Amino acid sequence: MxxxxxxxxxxxxxxTALWNFVETQAREVFRAYNFQEIRTPIFEATELFARGVGEETDIVSKEMYTFRTGDDPRWVLATKWLVTRPKYKKIEQLRRPGFGQVFAGLREDDVWEIVIVEIGAGGPKLAALKKMQAERQSLASAAGERPSRYVLVVPSSEAQRVSGLINQDGIEVQGLEMPEGYDPPESLTLRPENTAGVVRAYIEHKLWDRGLNKLYYIGPQFRRxxxxxxxxRQFYQIGAEVIGPSSSGSEHPIRDAELLEMLDTLLRRLGIADFTLYINSVGDAQDRAAYNDALRKALQPVVGQMCADCQRRAVTNPLRVFDCKVPEDQPVIATLPVISSYLGEASREHFQNVQALLKEAGVAFEVNPRLVxxxxxxxxxxxxFTHGALGAQNAILGGGRYDGLAELxxxxxxxxxxxxxxxxxxxxxxxQARASEATAGLDVYVAPVGEGMNRKALRLAGDLRREGLTVELGDxxxxxxxxxxxxTKAGAKYILIVGENEIKADSFSLKNLATGEQVSVPRAELAQRIREQHSR
RNA sequence: GUGGGAAUAGCUCAACUGGCAGAGCACCGGACUGUGGCUCCGACGGUUGCGGGUUCGAUUCCCGUUUCCCACCCCA
Known part of the structure; x- marks a missing residue:
């Protein structure tokens, strides 16, 4: 299976009714705050996420669904061919278009290794090139005495760019003229989040010129x-962005406060009361750099007493130490500097203002200096925003300000x-507990009884449906x-009997399935009658 | 990616130390051919996740694998 x-x-x-309920409520709340919907593609150039989300984040380094297009096996798909003299001919036999000219310039004797890479529209992957360099070094030292040349072959359109990146360590870059019809591959990625896509669209369509600076989206995202x-791995996010030139007020603390107040409103409207809003300021890029330095220094003397995870974090991402749940580490963590002491004047003031405005708006919050x-x-x-009873994944919503992203x-x-x-x-x-409330019921079940009644029932059901009722039709x-x-099983409120007697009288037996009450209702009054009863 | 637990009918779960794979609910039909719910009767439903091993015999024991759950890593 x-x-x-x-x-x-x-x-x-x-x-699914519950999902629709959530989405409908979200749309209504967003509209009240003048947000409009944007729908961006479900996949984007890989580079967008690499640059926007950050090359070093876990998302980009290991959790994206990335694939390439435009590869054609007749061209060059290989990323690497190891060439020694006996294998040289083997490669020629591959008859890839254009190989002849690459080999024409090389003497068999001095070729040690040829690496052929295809460079997609997104540019060469630095990590891949670095890895090849390292491999080459180990191969060369293993084979010691043999004279070698190391040749990196790329499509000629990319040659200059690549040699700029890798022109070192005795590596030669050769351009390979790609044959007619060569379709350079692209690296595409299923979106792992939607902010980068929205900002991309904002730039691409110059949305500031259209006064569009409040946008929301609802849709699937992908993380491996x-x-x-x-x-x-396919999950759904509802999100919104306020973005625009500073003159539009997008940088003002009131936007932060308004957004948070909107979320508070939405959650309450959905019937979620048991939540907590945590806020913090992570400062601007400079503040963060200064803080990271300070944190590393503060960790150095004490990290030895901490758990293995923290020792690793101290090196890779010191901020993450604050997430540690090991009880023994908590006293140490409590002594570490907090970012609030490293905020510049502008960031500090901004954060103060956000808090003051939230109080003004009556939005409850807690400052969590460890929130990163x-x-x-x-x-x-x-x-x-966190919510109890969700296990380890207790955050239902998160976000923040991203002042430099658009320029990036x-x-x-x-x-x-x-x-x-x-x-x-x-x-x-x-x-989930409220699922039943969101399920829409069936208004009426139309039951044809007797010869030729299917046709009549079908027409009648159609009429009632056009009157806005939810109708199921029997046979x-x-x-x-x-x-x-x-x-009864379908949960219909009424059953409507369409038989010869009813057709003759143009008046139909309508039975309330809950009360058992049955009356004869003239055709013209049916929809009205069902709706009335139904709204009681 | 790491660790632990689990997987049996559509659903929830049984099946003792290894001995015919079962129940409740749901679904379908009938009792009842223009009046539901209740009741009763009947039928359907399975490669016990998948693959291998041990055994006369495996749902049960062992190995592998896949998926789910819980946690870690990490985090909208």
Missing amino acids: IKAVRGTRDLLPPE ERPQKGRY RGLDYYTRTAFE LGSPQPAPGIGFAIGEDRLVMAL RSFRLKKMFEAA
Whole structure:
């Protein structure tokens, strides 16, 4: 049996009704705050995420669904061919277009290794080139005495760019003229989050010229993580971004406060009361750099007493030490400097203002000096909403300010912004108890009885549906009893009998399935009658 | 990616030290051919996740594998 792939799942009724409920509420709240919907592609150039989210983040370094297009096996697919003299001919036999000219310039004797790489539109992967260099070095030292040349062959259109990147250590870059019809590969990635895509669209379509600076999105995202409760490989996010030139007010603390107040409103409206808003300021890029230095220094003398995870974090990402849950480490953590002491004047004032405005708006919050965000682009305000009873994945929503992101992605002018993303899967999980409320019921079951009644019933059902009712239609071949059972099972409020007597009288037997009350209702009054009763 | 637990009918779960794979609910049919729910009767439903091993015999024991769950890493 073919099953849904790992980490993905089908959403089935009645749960889908709950998803629609959540999305409908979100749209309504967003509209009240003048946000408009944007839909960006589900995949983007890999480079967008590498630059926007950060090359060193876990997301980009190991959790993305990345694939290449444009590869044609007739061209050069190989990333590497190891060439020694006996194998030289073997490669020629591969008859890849254009190989002849590469080898023409080389004498067999002095070729040690030829590496052929294809360079996609996204540019060469630095990591891949570095890895090849390291391999080459170990091969060369293993083979010691042999004279060698190391040749990197790339499509000629990329030759100059690549040699600029790798022109060192005796590596030769040769351009290979690609044949007619060569389609350079692109590296594409299923979006792991939506902020980068929104900012890309903002820049691409010059949305500032259209006064569009409040945007929201709802849709699937993809991360190749190990599945866990509330954590899927295709997951859904509801998010919004306020972005624009500073003159539009996008940098002002009131935007931060407004956004947080909107989220508070949305969660309450969804019936979630048991949540906590944590906020912090992670400062601007300079503040963060200074703080990171200080943190590393402070950790140096004490890290030896901490758990293995913390020792690793101290090197790779010192901020993460604050996430440590080992009880023995907590006293040490308590002595570490907090970022608030390293905030510049501007960041400090901004954060103070956000807090003052939140109080003004009556939004409850807690400052959590240890709250840090994982993505590179966050600056200043960072926040998250947590909810109990969700296990280890207790954050249902997170976000923050990203003042430098637009420039990083090539915006001609600064466009500070702030946004959030709600984990819809987790939000729905938190709402599961209320699932029944969101399920829409069936208004009426139309039951044809007797010869030729199917046609009449079909028309009548169509009329009622056009009047806005939810209608299910039976079939004359069922016995009436069957249809009653079906109507009851489907949760219909009424059953409507369409038989010869009814057609003659143009008045139909309408039975309330809850009360058992049955009356004859003229055709013209049917929809009205059903709706009335139904709204009681 | 790491560690632990689990997988048996559509669902929830049984099956003792290894001995015919079962129940409740759901679904379908009937009792009842223009009146449901309740009741009763009947039928359907399975490669026990998959693959291998041990054994006369494996749902049960062993190995591998896949998926899910819990946690770690990390984090919208």
